Amino acid sequence: MKQLKTIYAVATFMGCALFTGCNDDYLQKYPEDSLNEEAFFKTLTDLETYTNGFYGMFGASYDDLFSDNIGHGTGDYTFSQKLKGRIDETKIGSFGWKKDGVWENIHDINFMLVNAHKVEGDENEKKHYIGLARLCRALQYYGLIKNYGSAPWYSAPIATDDEEALYKTQDSRSLVVDSVMADLQYACDYMQEGSSRTRVTRYAALGYMARIALHEGTFRKYHEEISELAGTANSFLEKAVWATDEIMSSGQFEITGKGAAAYRDLFTNPDLSKNKEMILFSDYDKDLNRKNNTSTVLNWQWNLSRSLADSYLKSDGTPITEADRTKTFVDMFTDRDPRMAETIMYPGFINEGDNSTLPTKIVLDYGGLGQIKFLPRTDATYGGWGENITDLPIIRYAEILLINAEAKAELGILTQNDLNATVNLLRSRVEMPEMTINVPIDPALEALYPSVSGALKNVILEIRRERRVELACEGFRYDDTMRWAAGSIYERPFEGVYLPGFGVYDCTGDGVPDVALFKSPNDKMGYTDEELKELSVYYTEDENGAPKQIYLSEGDKGNIRFYSDTDEDANKFIAPKYYYYPLSKDELVLNPNLKQPIGW
Template identity: 85%
Template sequence: MKLTKILYITGIVAGCSFLSSCNDDYLQKSPEDGLNQESFFNSVADLETYTNGFYGMVGASYDDLYSDNIGHGTGDYTFSQKLKGRIDEKTIGSYGWKKDGVWSNIYNINFMLVNADKAVGDEKEKKHYIGLARLCRALQYYGIIKNYGSAPWYSTPIANDDEDALYKPQDSRELVVDSVMADLQYACDYMEEGSSRTRLTRYAALGYMARIALYEGTFRKYHTEVSDLASTANSFLEKAVWASNEIMQSGQFEITGEGAAAYRDLFVNPDLSKNKEMILFADYDRDLSRKNNTSSVLNWQWNLSRSLADSYLKLDGTPITDADRTKTFVDMFTDRDPRMAETIMYPGFINEGNNATIPTKIVLDYGGLGQIKFLPRTDATYGGWNENITDLPIIRYAEVLLTNAEAKAELGTLTQNDLNETVNLIRKRVGMPDMKIDVAIDPVLEQQYPNVGGALKNVILEIRRERRVELACEGFRYGDTMRWAVGEIYNQPFEGVYLPGFGVYDSTGDGVPDVALFKSPNDKMGYSDADLLDITVYYTQDEKGGNKQVYLSEGDKGNIRFYSDADNDANNFISPKYYYYPLSQDETKLNPNLKQPIGWE
């Protein structure tokens, strides 16, 4: 079977996203069968219609699955299976190489790009849509780079009989990323600024440029397996500074509102169209059948981690102490960064969107730290499974400010004024003290990120903390740990709340016990069934002594840990191998010229 039949020759993107509408007639045809230079791409309107189908290639995230921000997840995630040594070329399937139709997306983009010049119309408008297409191609390709490190670069659609192209090996990371950056630069140079925050504009292109340039710059700086590219890291960091500066100096965006409620509003609002922090957002509307699944974030398949919780500073701007780490759930939110209680379910939280009238109990089997960031809070926005209509940020100004600060810190050029114009604007919204250029090194951060050095080591560490808490659950954390080359973080057991021992606990803050953890059903510490009638009871072992789901880190006290991460199932991050995914053996059989990524050879 020809490789082209599997990877490349498919129809135009089969649907349009929540961001735009599109013409269903042409979407029902493939480029080969339904479109040709004579029948389409004759006008700027044709380019617009065709690129409407590309909006399904961009989207929002409302979780941090696969990362150390998750204390426990019940899903059978590919990354977690890799950490346990269960993934190889025989079992990987098409996880990333064909994920979300990436190669058909690239084919469709290239099909437009080779035909776009024939369109008649305003040259500026033509370049806008060409820039939009090249932006989307860059996003598709960089997604492959993050998973595999390299890929074959195609700038034109592949013909059925072009065996040299069909069976070519991967091009170098350097060539592909340079091509990605050229696409992004074209988009930044020629896309129109526009006023819409749901359409791809020059500002969105700049946001993606800043995001990708920061990723690549730090990846090349910290990953020793690509040491031959280390000398080029600064050029990407400089590009991240340039792109973020362009957005900052435009005067079009700002950190909005004051207090915890303003932070919350970014993630639970049914209408973000007037919010000046949004550079690009996903618009949901029940009447138009554009809905999301944000109601699933609370206690569905995951809870957040104690590691994330411990990252939040105290209200005075200092890190927590060892005494703070042994506070139970009801006390751990006291005098902490307000963003903590807008991200992690706090004692007394009532899920009003789901018509609840009493506080939600913690779920000890998941670790007890439920996610409420992105959870719809009202009947009008909360609809249940895939029925919610809160708008979702895709690129927001706070990310751009953090990118600017981090890139400058990595370059060694960051000043106090830079911090004031970036990180400290973000902190001011929630009333947190300013970050100072001479901030003391937090030994906990130093241990988490042992490969950070240089004169601004202290600030780099604190910017990483700020990025973690500000952008928690927005889909960045896994990629951050990968680009910083700190995969060994995943060897630490994932943890939930702290318990000083087995027994009954109040988790809602009303002083009445509502959850209990006992060693086994045979040892309820003298409590009768009547005593436990209104209490949700968890055990670390069953009646026969078999392991249940959780245990305590210090035996009879400590943080909730998970048997799924213990003993023979403990995570073992192998560097640099696990910064990449293997190619499926099916792919290498179809194209023997494809090589396995670093570590998987």
């Protein structure tokens, strides 16, 4: 903990030194808006201090917003607006082009890289910090690639009078991605291994290499709009295999624990420092005033989707049947993969962290499938809005195993031994049956991902299922659907729980009704206000017959659906256009040499 306090203190100092100036003494030595490279870049400590300022670029995610893992969200998200045809270059703002200060970050990284040669000291240590900087540059640029398909590549800071550089157009996707991969390879080659799981080590660099290589390899394989790059897809998949093999053969990491509780512990623990599944995690601590907002995952602005729920296998390892799809909330968790009830709020769940003593009711207006993965479970970790102190995984070993399996399957080289060393370790932890190389094709998966083909089609589909359920709510699902060219998924209506009709329901599992759904306040099916006063009551229409928020998919029964997705306002995914975002009109005015991404 002492080391961590030092890191944050130094990072805070660097933020002041680089950007604003923190005190008069400092300003007497250096300009307020810049760093004097001649005076600063002298020692390895200077490099360490400078790179500590990069740690804000590494973050954990605890939701799957924008993806089909969300049944309904109330936020006005850019992606949902795109699906409804409501954005163009005049209505996009800067979005990802300037999101999180990406260009400022690239400038600061390049500033260090062009000055690092001045530092005296051990060359291996110097290369470690250079590797960290190049890793950060790779991450910043690949974020732009995912949103826009390309960007101008800069390997050095731009002088304010360098109009040729300031007003250049985007470089090709190939050039930018090759440059990203070169940065990642340098980081993998020269960063030190180390034992820290909160500092970025070679293992974290390998993890990011694997993540990006898998994304690029599958993107090039499945996206017809860049078919000229399809022949290069395998080189990226092979790099993903190499990076994951390096991690797997190190002996430093393992899948930890047994049972549902072991899986839960990865996302609700206030101290992951001893957990050998962590390659990199974000450390939260009350004494350091380092806190997160994970308490909002349950019923704040979203619920999870029936599509995600239906992805979980039954406890015998088989997919659910049509009969299972019509099970009500209290029955749908029976005999299912234990990870389901550690991700989606189950009947009778009590939010003990919030000092609750009664089961939490489902929220039908959101679909009824609340998220509990990442929810702090004790009052010691649950502090309310922005006050929670559970540690959060950034890269964990489970993801590495899934990348290894998927990349090998896409390459056509996956064996049963590979499955046993990857996917089946994850299934074994939660005591689920193993996946076999001859697993039958699930028609539901085949319909979800129609572009998959080849001799290992069955395994690729099943690995995609495993990735979805193991990594649910960890921020991967949107990127996965984009790289697989599976945008048509988003034209399907988003759904929540199944109800066999209007009426009152016990959704906490105690035998007492707690939720009611009626067509309108004018038709409460004979129930009195007194009988309903303890229930959460919902309507599909108001007293004048106007639609409210939800309706049933089959009229008087079915899955909860949302009027925001009805025919008048249905989602439409226009491929390949919607795999990218447009540049704003303001950006095109500032630099008329920039070009809109494919389709815009």
